[in-house]
Amino acid sequence: MEFRQLHYFLKICNTLHFTKAAEELNIAQQPLSFQIHKLEEELGFKLFERTTRSVSITPAGKEFQKNIEKAFWYIKQGTDNGKMISEGKIGKLKIGYNSFIMSTTLTLAINDFKEQYPQVELELQELNSPNLENAALDGTIDVGVMGLIWENHKELNYLEIAEETSCVAIPKKWKITDNEYLELEQIKEQSFITYSPKTKTKSYQDFISTCHYLGFDPKIIQTAETDLAVLGLVASGLGVAFVPYCYKNIYCDLIDYKPIKNHKIPIKIDLVWNKKYLQPKAQNFIELLVKSSRNELDANHLSKIISPF
Template sequence: MELRHLRYFTVVAKHLHFSEAANELNISQPPLSKQIKQLEEELGITLLKRNNRKVELTEAGKYFYKSAIRILNVIEKDIEIARNIDYGEIGSLTIGFGGTVVYDLLPKIIKQVKVNYPNIKLEVRQLTTSDQIKSLLEGEIDVGILVPPVDEENISTLSIREELFVACVPGNHRLANNDSPVDIKEFKHDPIIMTPEKSGKGYYHSVINLCRNAGFYPNIEQTAQEQQTIVSLVASELGVAFVPQSTKRVVHENVNYLPLLQEHKKVTALAWHKGNYIPAVNLFIDLIKEHFVEV
């Protein structure tokens, strides 16, 4: 028994007329009659009573008609689900993220995925850039949102946005109430709080280069991985920090954010393994390109 037998039978059962059914199916009447006969022989039951005047369903035919409709509906639904899985519209996607994207970019991305692909199950994992790279290579996450560069030939990246660095200072700092952009040289002798290099070379070296371009090497007194922790350490008056603008969303009563005279930018990028052929990954990349690429 083939699916076409079921489809042909349901159309004949609907019209109770072979000519009308053949017209709907766009086939001639003799082959249609032959297909129905093959179905009856396969099942070993009579589905239709035929004579020169009319076609009627037998009692078995009435029951099987309802069953055939149900079977075809289930199959059509399953085919559609399979197509959606192949297109990436159903399935799961594990996203790695780190840094300040948790405050603004990540919630927007998750919301957009839910709007465009409500059947994709999302899992998010907070990881440093270096941990994201490792997880991408090992297949533990599907995509990452991190700070480039990524020195792995098997990982592709797409820049999403650039944002300026600002100074994060305690409320009692001598420059805390400065209204105009501050020259980073003013912090030459201040203790600096920043992320450790092992967490992500891109972010770490951005801060180092920011200072070096101003003629000094930062006096690193304290390190912390999370932006919220860095802000708390600044509020505790352990030093100052140079953070991306999005960190300003972390509000603390004993912290001020100051624009810098030097316009040095931090880049955020999407990353994925070149060998990851999960359809949802391609859909996610296209969604990011359409809605979130700023650079």
């Protein structure tokens, strides 16, 4: 049984005329009749009753027609869905993100993605480093958006898409300054709260490096494993902390958020995904987020690290 025979069969069912069916199929009537006869022999029952004046479908032919039409519908549905999956237009996209990313570029990118790809279901999971990188490695997430990185994995691709400015979170009751900015000398002797070196190794190292760049060794009195824990300790009056400026509305009745005058302390926001496999829907999300995060898309760089399909 061949696919073309079934196609010929359905065409005759629709026209009830061999000559007309042959014309619409752009073949001669004789090979059409031959293929239908061959199909009937293989099936073991007649599909059509033919006279010199008419063609009718047998009861067995009608049952066969009903099921073949269903089969053709499923084939078309499967073909359409397969094409949409290959283009990243349907399916489920699993995104991991650092907690503070929702206050930056990710929120707008998600809205844009949902408008452009309405049939892709989004599943977002808040993950802090290193759990986010591990989820990208084992396939729990398709792509991650992160700003606080534990360590770089050689099995992952990292793509910087934006920067977020850091500031110093200070307990309001400390009253270090009423100015909009902090002077560098005003923070050098402060007690600092930062991320745990065990669970956030790279973020801890970046903090130490930043302090050394600013010309002092930080006095660390407490470490914490999450962003909210760091802010909670600051709000409790235990110390100050370097945090993303987008946190400025968290505990704002208890914390002042102030940049350091003449010193920009950036936090890089990176996309991360497994080098071995990048699904089309994830590629679409990456390209959209890159475009929404930059004035100019570095297409050459992006094409080098995104695997072709």
